[in-house]
Amino acid sequence: xxNFTPLSAAIGGALIGLSAVLLMVLTGRIAGISGIFAGSLxxxxxxxxxxxxxxxxLVLAPLIAGVFGHAAPTPAMPANWLIIVVAGLLxxxxxxxxxxxxxxxxICGVARLSARSIAATAIFVGVAVAVVALTRxxxxx
Amino acid sequence: MPILAALSCGLIFGFGLLFSGMLxxxxxxxFLDIFGDWDPSLAVVMMAALAVSVPxxxxxxxxxxxxxxxxxxxxxxxxxxxxxxxxxxxxxxxWGLVGLCPGPALENLATLSPxxxxxxxxxxxxxxxxxxxxxxxxxxxxxxxxxxxxxx
Numbered sequence: 250x251x252n253f254t255p256l257s258a259a260i261g262g263a264l265i266g267l268s269a270v271l272l273m274v275l276t277g278r279i280a281g282i283s284g285i286f287a288g289s290l291x292x293x294x295x296x297x298x299x300x301x302x303x304x305x306x307l308v309l310a311p312l313i314a315g316v317f318g319h320a321a322p323t324p325a326m327p328a329n330w331l332i333i334v335v336a337g338l339l340x341x342x343x344x345x346x347x348x349x350x351x352x353x354x355x356i357c358g359v360a361r362l363s364a365r366s367i368a369a370t371a372i373f374v375g376v377a378v379a380v381v382a383l384t385r386x387x388x389x390x
Numbered sequence: 391m392p393i394l395a396a397l398s399c400g401l402i403f404g405f406g407l408l409f410s411g412m413l414x415x416x417x418x419x420x421f422l423d424i425f426g427d428w429d430p431s432l433a434v435v436m437m438a439a440l441a442v443s444v445p446x447x448x449x450x451x452x453x454x455x456x457x458x459x460x461x462x463x464x465x466x467x468x469x470x471x472x473x474x475x476x477x478x479x480x481x482x483x484x485w486g487l488v489g490l491c492p493g494p495a496l497e498n499l500a501t502l503s504p505x506x507x508x509x510x511x512x513x514x515x516x517x518x519x520x521x522x523x524x525x526x527x528x529x530x531x532x533x534x535x536x537x538x539x540x541x542x
Contacts, residue, residue, distance in 0.1 A: 250428060252420055254411055258431040261410025262438025268403035269439070270446030275395040277456035277463050280403060282492040283517075290514055292521045299396035304496060306400020311408050311500045313401070321408055324490075324498045325416045326505035332487055337495075337509040339484030341516020344492060347477020348467065351491040352403075354478075355436065358465070360443035361451075368470045369478040374422075376482025381422040384487070 269357050272303070281353020282307075283344035292345075347373075392458045404497050410435045413498055415489030422486055 269280040276299060287293050289300040311321035327333055344350040347369055349358060354373075358366020411417045411431060420429035455461055485491050490498070490509055498506045 250430065252417070252427070252429040252431070254429075254431050255434050258410050258434035259438040261406045261408070261412070262435035263442050264402055264406030264409065265435070266406075266439035266442030266446065268399045268406060269443050270450065271402065272396065272399040273447060273450045273456065273462070274453065275399070275456055275458050276392045277459040277461055278396075279463065279465060280399065282496065286492055286496060286514070287517045287521075290517065292517055299392050302393045302396040303400035303403075306397045306402075307404040307407075307493065307497045308500045310401050310404025311413070311497060314405065314408055319408070321498065321501055322414050323501060324414060324503050324506050326503065326509070327488060330505065330508060333505050333509050334512045336484040336487040336490070337512025338516040338519070339480045339487075340490070340492065340495070340509075341513035341518075342520045343477045343480030343482075343484060343516070345477070345517050345520035346473050347481055348465075348474065350481060350493070351485075352493055356439045356443055357447070360440055360447045361464075362444075363465070363468070365468055365470050365474060369474055372475060372478035373482035373485060376479050377422045377486035378424055380483055380486025381419055382425050385423055386425050 265352075265356060266360075269352070269360070273357075279353055279357045281349050281357060283341075283350040284348075284353055287345060343373075395458055403493070406439075407494055407497055413494050415494070418485075418489040418491075418494070422489070 272278050272280045278299065280303075284293060285300045285303055288295060289297050289304055291297065314320065340350075347354075349366065349369060351373075354366040354369040359370055407413055412435060417429065418432060420427065421432035423429075450462070451464075453462075481491075488509060490506075492513065495506065495510050495513060499510055
């Protein structure tokens, strides 16, 4: 557990929870990123305006933090672009079919004590753990 | 005003993801790698988020309507059905392969990293494919459950 960063994780997590609560209390909307992104692409009914604004804030955050010396790290991605494309397609299709992702199910849904969201979260975390176990410890070196 | 509120919420969410370290895919994979050098940070992120959102949502549920809109758009679906199970499984596979879920994937576009841009475009294509597949007249073999409001 050499990489464990509990303090920054707790502060970051609290901010994510605060954002979800504020969005609900102010606009009556669930802070589910997959749903917001799909809506901003016109794949969901309703207006695009607030969705585009939310995503703009999301992308602006690391740029603003960068001005104050807290820039986002360069994301470490797989060298194989085929894996990236397949994973992106699965995340896009899967979050629509399953009606949510880590934010919509994992934070908002679990916070509403929705059995459906708790089940979804258990499944995607469990499957992702299995995939990492297979790629790192069975097939990987 | 709702636009400004959404922008502010996006900013706060973005700062949260940035501070939590979850923009870095290897950090997320470190949490998912329970058989390796396990990093429990993501569990702390989830618990801290829930520590705020559980009481916050309980409070929001008691309110008749949101401050800046006519009504609350609470998700209506409650079924643990096949689309939910298959969708969550597909998402889990993609998440485990790269370590990016939709929030960090989109926020990382700020870095202009080419592989992240490719991931985000593939994600949009995956969403569009789902949209085409479930359109009435083209779709086969699934019922009205799919047509109910999204959870997130």
